[in-house]
Amino acid sequence: MPPTGVLRASGSRTALGALSAALIVAVSALAGCGSGEREKDGSPKPTAVRLPPRGAGFDYQIGGSYPPPAGVRIVSRDRSDSPAPGLYNICYVNAFQAQPAERSSWPADLLLRDARGRTVIDEDWDEPLLDIRTPAKRDRVAQRVNRWLDGCADKGFDAVEPDNYDSYTRSRGLLTAADATAFMTLLSRHAHARHLAIGQKNTAELAGRREEAGLDFAVAEECGQYDECGVYAKAFDDRVVDIEYTDGGLRAARARWGDRLSIVRRDRDVTTPDSAAYVRKAR
Numbered sequence: 001m002p003p004t005g006v007l008r009a010s011g012s013r014t015a016l017g018a019l020s021a022a023l024i025v026a027v028s029a030l031a032g033c034g035s036g037e038r039e040k041d042g043s044p045k046p047t048a049v050r051l052p053p054r055g056a057g058f059d060y061q062i063g064g065s066y067p068p069p070a071g072v073r074i075v076s077r078d079r080s081d082s083p084a085p086g087l088y089n090i091c092y093v094n095a096f097q098a099q100p101a102e103r104s105s106w107p108a109d110l111l112l113r114d115a116r117g118r119t120v121i122d123e124d125w126d127e128p129l130l131d132i133r134t135p136a137k138r139d140r141v142a143q144r145v146n147r148w149l150d151g152c153a154d155k156g157f158d159a160v161e162p163d164n165y166d167s168y169t170r171s172r173g174l175l176t177a178a179d180a181t182a183f184m185t186l187l188s189r190h191a192h193a194r195h196l197a198i199g200q201k202n203t204a205e206l207a208g209r210r211e212e213a214g215l216d217f218a219v220a221e222e223c224g225q226y227d228e229c230g231v232y233a234k235a236f237d238d239r240v241v242d243i244e245y246t247d248g249g250l251r252a253a254r255a256r257w258g259d260r261l262s263i264v265r266r267d268r269d270v271t272t273p274d275s276a277a278y279v280r281k282a283r
Contacts, residue, residue, distance in 0.1 A: 058262035063270030091152035095162035097127040159197035188214030207235035224253025
């Protein structure tokens with residue numbers, strides 16, 4: 001998840017531009033393709049998605065968009081923003097928790113509650129966890145989140161970054177890794193049907209389930225700081241974008257992975273250049 005302090009807001013394919021050499025791959029769209037075409041066995045036909053280039057210049061702009069610095073080929077922005085023309089664009093979506101401003105818009109029974117009926121909250125963000133414990137509830141939550149993925153596709157993003165995959169670790173034991181993986185699978189099916197690649201956000205412990213969950217690349221925060229870059233690099237064949245929030249983390253990430261992964265140092269609030277707190281370093 002983004003560091004504390006970032007405002008996370010709600011909200012044609014991008015021109016190939018500098019990414020004309022980016023790999024186009026076929027991945028199985030595990031839910032119906034937009035065309036509705038299916039194989040003889042009834043499974044959806046593979047849907048083509050474009051994966052992010054390996055080791056390319058990267059900028060993390062989920063706290064607000066601005067013109068990407070020179071050398072940037074990949075940018076991640078909130079779903080409320082528009083993609084950057086000519087670049088590979090990742091769309092940030094808060095998928096496993098309800099943002100405070102949107103809490104009232106969620107049906108009460110889709111907010112995770114403990115045995116006493118109290119809503120389970122991610123205290124760092126004051127965000128209620130979403131209840132994905134049963135197939136029926138996962139389907140209902142996915143219907144709402146998938147509309148946001150549709151918005152990303154309609155705006156021209158190339159990929160989506162569903163945040164808080166690891167929310168089960170903050171659920172007081174009410175959610176499991178299996179619940180998280182099952183829900184992510186629903187999002188992956190829909191993303192692929194809309195020709196969007198989908199990234200695993202953090203959650204190194206589930207990197208081994210990437211194929212089961214239908215995930216295509218990784219968005220890691222501080223994998224250099226916590227020596228987790230190798231986990232993501234192995235699972236995702238070096239298709240990893242990493243955000244470090246300290247100079248030490250940046251040095252560690254670049255020392256071992258600088259020629260293989262996309263790495264950037266940002267300030268913890270992911271601010272824009274007009275802020276005194278703004279930090280961005282690539283080397």
